[in-house]
Amino acid sequence: MNRIAFLCIALLANSAIGGYENVGGWRWENIGPGGGGAMYAPSISPHSGGRTVFIVGDMANHYLSRNGGRTFSVMDFGLASYTRNAVFFHPTDSLVVFTYKARRIYRSLDGGRSFTAVAQAGAFDCSAIVADPEEGNVLFAAMRRQASTPILQSYNWGNS
Template sequence: MKNFIILKSPKLFIVFVLVLFCSTAYPQITQWTSKGPGAGGALFSPSFSPHNSNEIYIACDMSELFHTTNLGLTWNEISFNNITGNNGANVRFTENPQFLYCINFAGDLMTPNRSTDGGVTWNAIASDPTFGGAFSLNADPANSNRLLTSDYTTLFYSSNGGSTFTQKYSNANGCYIAGVFFDVNNIFVCLDNGVLVSTNSGSTFSMSALLAYLLLKLLSLLPQQNKAVLHASSV
């Protein structure tokens, strides 16, 4: 006897279709080109600008944050007086090329920072609910005022560019954020134990363990060469 999953929710059906599309629409990368020497340590968190296809930020666990505007032909190190990199220093672009967000690892802290001049200077956001213990920082690519940040146990949301934050989720066993997807009024936060979903621009969030299960189940059924691409696109 065959088992069938009946998708009664339109949202789950849409997710199902998108996941299957992603598994076949984007082929696996088979060739890489060297773009210069390493950074003295491991490199993490590459971030491509949606405004300039030649602009990339990439962080190093030796405390550097590197920046290129010619697709890796040359790289500049951002001054540690502005911002200190590490494996979690992932630059977040927004709809405004001048407004960027990134975690600053200066002083053995992890402080959410903001740039309002395209990355020339960086400053701590007005209100840090993690008190220098930010494990993640995500910004809406279409709205620089919408932010999500988390410490080890708690997720916080801001609708005003970090001036204030409100707590949206907490887990004493750990609040691991695998990825965030902003879609106008809808926000999806992938955790290690489910998916937090908001359909009202962050006012409220609810856990959807079924959505997470469906994504993982589909992932397990795909050919091996498509799994890495799907995993990235699902978060």
């Protein structure tokens, strides 16, 4: 028991002093974002060489980095906090980005700078979005509502 307490204190002290944590021989550094809450669904654009990164926080919505995660800014595009929904990058068009919140699908046509609601899913909550890699305007949305989990398909970037 004393060994576990010592390890916990050592990890906390190491984090507090230098902002670093050694885990399994790897040195991890806190680069933000966040205000102490949890972070979810990191998404890296396949078009930017790893420079464009979205991450979702439970306290402040979506964060965006354009420099590979060195710095992040809060993206406030009208989605309520406490969302944990991933951002999806279009497979061929670097300016088209999707995300979802509850019963709505949102699309950006400017690389994620702003988002607009493009579809409402009725009584179902959206849980994932993917595009056909060969026909990028064809989207599939996995939905959920209690015991029912349909998959919806759109042929026009989620407009209908």
